[in-house]
Amino acid sequence: MSTPLEHDYIGLTETSSMERSSEKISSSSSSSSIPSIEDKTSKTANDTCLNLKETELRLGLPGSQSPERKLSLFGKDLETNDNKSNGFAGSSPLKNLVSGAKRGFSDAIDGSNGKWVFAMNCKSEVELAKGAVLASPRGGLDSKTNSQQAKTSVSVMKEVVGVPQSPKPVQDKNNLVPPVNEHASAPASKAQVVGWPPIRSFRKNNMASNLTKNSDEGAGCLYVKVSMDGAPYLRKVDLKTYNNYMEFSSALEKMFSCFTIGQCNSNGLPARDGLSESRLMDLLHGSEYVLTYEDKDGDWMLVGDVPWEMFTDSCRRLRIMKGSEAIGLAPRAMEKCKNQN
Amino acid sequence: METSELKRSKDSVNSYESARRSSFPDEVLERVLFLLKSHRDRSSVSLVCKDWYNAERWSRTHVFIGNCYSVSPEIVARRFPRIRSVTLKGKPRFSDFNLVPENWGADIHAWLVVFAAKFPFLEELRLKRMAISDESLEFLAVSFPNFKALSLLSCDGFSTNGLAAIATHCKNLIELDIQENGIDDIGGSWLSCFPESFTTLEVLNFANLTSDINFDTLEKLVGRCKSMRVLKLNRSVSLEQLQRLLVNAPRLAELGTGLFSQELTIREYEELESALSHCKNMHTLSGLWDAKGIYLPALYLACTHLTFLNLSYAALQSVEVAKLLAHCPRLKRLWVLDTVEDKGLEAVGLNCPLLEELRVFPADPFDDEIVHGVTDAGFVAVSFGCPRLHYVLYFCSQMTNAAVATIVQNCPDFTHFRLCIMNPGQPDYLTNEPMDEAFGAVCVLSGCPKLRKLEIRDCPFGNAALLSGLEKYESMRSLWMSACNVTMNGCRLLAREMPWLNVEVMKEDGSDDSQADKVYVYRSIAGPRRDSPPSVLTL
Numbered sequence: 001m002s003t004p005l006e007h008d009y010i011g012l013t014e015t016s017s018m019e020r021s022s023e024k025i026s027s028s029s030s031s032s033s034i035p036s037i038e039d040k041t042s043k044t045a046n047d048t049c050l051n052l053k054e055t056e057l058r059l060g061l062p063g064s065q066s067p068e069r070k071l072s073l074f075g076k077d078l079e080t081n082d083n084k085s086n087g088f089a090g091s092s093p094l095k096n097l098v099s100g101a102k103r104g105f106s107d108a109i110d111g112s113n114g115k116w117v118f119a120m121n122c123k124s125e126v127e128l129a130k131g132a133v134l135a136s137p138r139g140g141l142d143s144k145t146n147s148q149q150a151k152t153s154v155s156v157m158k159e160v161v162g163v164p165q166s167p168k169p170v171q172d173k174n175n176l177v178p179p180v181n182e183h184a185s186a187p188a189s190k191a192q193v194v195g196w197p198p199i200r201s202f203r204k205n206n207m208a209s210n211l212t213k214n215s216d217e218g219a220g221c222l223y224v225k226v227s228m229d230g231a232p233y234l235r236k237v238d239l240k241t242y243n244n245y246m247e248f249s250s251a252l253e254k255m256f257s258c259f260t261i262g263q264c265n266s267n268g269l270p271a272r273d274g275l276s277e278s279r280l281m282d283l284l285h286g287s288e289y290v291l292t293y294e295d296k297d298g299d300w301m302l303v304g305d306v307p308w309e310m311f312t313d314s315c316r317r318l319r320i321m322k323g324s325e326a327i328g329l330a331p332r333a334m335e336k337c338k339n340q341n
Numbered sequence: 342m343e344t345s346e347l348k349r350s351k352d353s354v355n356s357y358e359s360a361r362r363s364s365f366p367d368e369v370l371e372r373v374l375f376l377l378k379s380h381r382d383r384s385s386v387s388l389v390c391k392d393w394y395n396a397e398r399w400s401r402t403h404v405f406i407g408n409c410y411s412v413s414p415e416i417v418a419r420r421f422p423r424i425r426s427v428t429l430k431g432k433p434r435f436s437d438f439n440l441v442p443e444n445w446g447a448d449i450h451a452w453l454v455v456f457a458a459k460f461p462f463l464e465e466l467r468l469k470r471m472a473i474s475d476e477s478l479e480f481l482a483v484s485f486p487n488f489k490a491l492s493l494l495s496c497d498g499f500s501t502n503g504l505a506a507i508a509t510h511c512k513n514l515i516e517l518d519i520q521e522n523g524i525d526d527i528g529g530s531w532l533s534c535f536p537e538s539f540t541t542l543e544v545l546n547f548a549n550l551t552s553d554i555n556f557d558t559l560e561k562l563v564g565r566c567k568s569m570r571v572l573k574l575n576r577s578v579s580l581e582q583l584q585r586l587l588v589n590a591p592r593l594a595e596l597g598t599g600l601f602s603q604e605l606t607i608r609e610y611e612e613l614e615s616a617l618s619h620c621k622n623m624h625t626l627s628g629l630w631d632a633k634g635i636y637l638p639a640l641y642l643a644c645t646h647l648t649f650l651n652l653s654y655a656a657l658q659s660v661e662v663a664k665l666l667a668h669c670p671r672l673k674r675l676w677v678l679d680t681v682e683d684k685g686l687e688a689v690g691l692n693c694p695l696l697e698e699l700r701v702f703p704a705d706p707f708d709d710e711i712v713h714g715v716t717d718a719g720f721v722a723v724s725f726g727c728p729r730l731h732y733v734l735y736f737c738s739q740m741t742n743a744a745v746a747t748i749v750q751n752c753p754d755f756t757h758f759r760l761c762i763m764n765p766g767q768p769d770y771l772t773n774e775p776m777d778e779a780f781g782a783v784c785v786l787s788g789c790p791k792l793r794k795l796e797i798r799d800c801p802f803g804n805a806a807l808l809s810g811l812e813k814y815e816s817m818r819s820l821w822m823s824a825c826n827v828t829m830n831g832c833r834l835l836a837r838e839m840p841w842l843n844v845e846v847m848k849e850d851g852s853d854d855s856q857a858d859k860v861y862v863y864r865s866i867a868g869p870r871r872d873s874p875p876s877v878l879t880l
Contacts, residue, residue, distance in 0.1 A: 195435065198761060199438070200437050
């Protein structure tokens with residue numbers, strides 16, 4: 001499906017195997033330079049009455065300040081969507097994407113059955129849609145919990161769904177339909193995000209908690225995948241080789257600096273360049289990126305809120321996320337632990 | 342009973358009209374027809390003549406309703422006065438994938454109210470994709486003193502409190518089968534609601550509930566229900582606990598284990614292996630949550646007679662599954678995760694010649710960064726070794742036209758062919774051509790006289806396609822078209838031409854008024870339904 005790789009940060013578009021299917025995305029513009037990202041952020045900020053300062057997120061180490069989260073705004077957005085009778089995220093998400101309104105991360109429903117699921121359209125070349133989040137309630141299965149339960153904790157299950165262009169489930173013998181590679185217009189792509197892949201929700205939920213790659217866990221090894229938005233491929237790190245967040249974060253910076261600066265050798269290794277590294281630090285510690293991880297329960301949390309050992313115990317994989325996308329991802333790790341104990 | 346024989350009898354019967362009544366009383370006919378179980382045969386019987394129609398309706402004890410809106414409970418009750426078992430299906434299949442609005446309908450309660458009045462001796466209720474509330478479950482539990490079997494699959498709207506009501510009130514319960522549902526799992530205390538005197542349970546399936554249950558209660562329940570033959574546990578039951586249960590229930594025919602990974606001592610492992618080896622009757626094995634390869638050998642001796650193995654919650658590697666399958670020569674149905682890869686599927690082809698059904702699920706469908714899983718090669722390998730294969734669900738990363746052609750040639754009996762290429766829009770990765778040829782190999786494009794359900798998603802078919810099947814739709818159960826190019830006008834035309842069809846359109850907010858985003862068409866003698874939510878228009 002998708003790789004989160006439309007552009008590097010100087011604005012050069014990466015070509016990918018996905019590109020030929022990405023003509024599906026209507027109104028796509030492939031310009032995605034940093035200025036436009038800022039445009040998006042400020043437009044978003046204006047639309048949603050957040051100031052930029054508050055959207056500023058940093059690669060947080062324990063003890064660093066993190067900005068207040070404005071969850072209520074997004075929670076409210078999603079409550080209204082809740083009332084819509086579609087099993088789909090209310091008003092046209094593509095329309096909203098174009099207008100710059102963002103769906104944040106919802107407050108989750110307690111309990112394993114009631115997680116909000118949202119699809120991340122990372123594949124899109126629409127600059128405003130890039131990384132924007134579609135919240136889609138989990139459909140008819142949780143009607144009870146959705147409307148009734150108080151939203152106490154933020155827990156978020158993310159599905160990275162590259163926009164599936166005509167998915168081709170061939171139904172049984174009775175299927176008369178040959179698949180056709182021409183694609184319908186935008187309304188069809190909207191529907192494709194919901195209901196893809198065609199797997200029952202119970203199984204999807206089980207996968208989230210079953211993401212331990214057993215083969216990677218030998219004695220004393222704890223490999224987790226680290227992906228970075230915009231990077232062409234991901235890396236694996238052994239969490240056991242680090243003793244604290246400092247070591248970990250500097251290792252990550254080294255690993256990923258080449259992607260952000262756009263200066264790699266042909267074999268993908270970071271270029272040794274003093275200027276680049278300091279620029280990376282600016283990027284990582286500035287408003288650009290935030291480091292998040294997916295824990296045992298399938299929730300995405302900010303890195304740095306819990307003690308290091310607790311983190312390595314529960315971390316399943318990592319994602320270096322654009323700061324603007326991480327709005328609403330609350331550092332509620334401690335609260336969550338308290339609730340569970 | 343052969344329907345041809347019945348038809349011959351009909352001829353001779355009709356020519357001796359008055360003599361027939363005294364020589365072949367209705368009661369006898371009913372007695373004979375009572376033995377007829379197949380629905381198709383029963384339908385044929387009911388068409389012979391009026392007397393046979395009546396004899397059939399009086400002797401029928403089980404009714405299967407494939408679409409709850411095709412008929413009303415009153416009509417069912419009028420025609421079949423002696424029903425003891427009902428199977429009902431409600432929402433269209435794509436509701437499993439969140440393509441149907443939450444409040445779409447298919448509520449069981451109206452049916453239960455009629456049943457309580459007309460079928461007070463109802464024993465069995467099997468529901469699929471119906472909406473059922475805790476209140477309805479409680480109503481069910483108290484309204485039918487003979488109630489014996491409840492099976493729920495893909496239903497929603499209820500919680501474990503509803504199960505508690507069933508456990509509390511149904512004194513004669515034999516079967517409680519809770520499959521994948523949208524259940525609000527509040528806790529495991531429902532299990533403790535079975536009275537201490539209760540011993541009749543034969544089927545207990547709570548594998549898809551996530552809450553912990555009280556193991557002590559479970560152990561006692563299993564211990565006193567001596568006829569238990571199906572036991573499917575949830576994740577909260579450990580390997581050690583499994584061993585204790587098995588010691589008391591060696592006659593199990595179907596076992597769903599709990600979590601299959603735990604630190605076991607050598608002795609504990611041997612005890613488990615021993616307990617499993619005593620299950621000589623086991624034909625179905627599932628659960629195996631998070632199964633670790635090192636413990637699989639404990640299963641080997643239990644697998645000799647296995648016909649259905651569900652490994653779809655165990656991320657096994659090819660070598661592990663190959664070793665296990667070497668002990669499963671009689672396997673007919675196999676569900677696995679794509680972690681077994683093509684090599685694992687080769688082992689399927691080599692070891693399981695009797696295989697009829699294969700489902701390969703993606704272990705991590707949203708993880709597209711690393712290429713893994715199964716490809717066309719795995720499917721082809723299975724088809725060479727398993728000529729009886731007829732039902733496949735296959736999530737893969739790539740496929741070719743040639744592979745599909747080979748598969749279909751090796752396995753001529755296909756009834757269900759469900760292929761899901763995880764990178765949609767991918768052409769044949771070898772020839773770069775669209776996958777049209779593959780579908781020509783599998784389907785007959787014109788014809789399909791036995792077509793019963795047709796489901797089309799995200800294809801550019803429009804009104805012409807919709808209207809071309811006009812004559813077909815009344816002989817089909819249903820048609821679903823979503824994200825196609827069908828318009829409201831096309832649907833209106835269909836509704837006008839075919840009065841026996843309900844044409845329902847589900848609109849999505851913000852979409853073009855003239856587009857029919859999702860269309861669900863089905864035959865019905867109950868007329869348009871009255872309980873549709875605002876987002877569903879009946880034309």
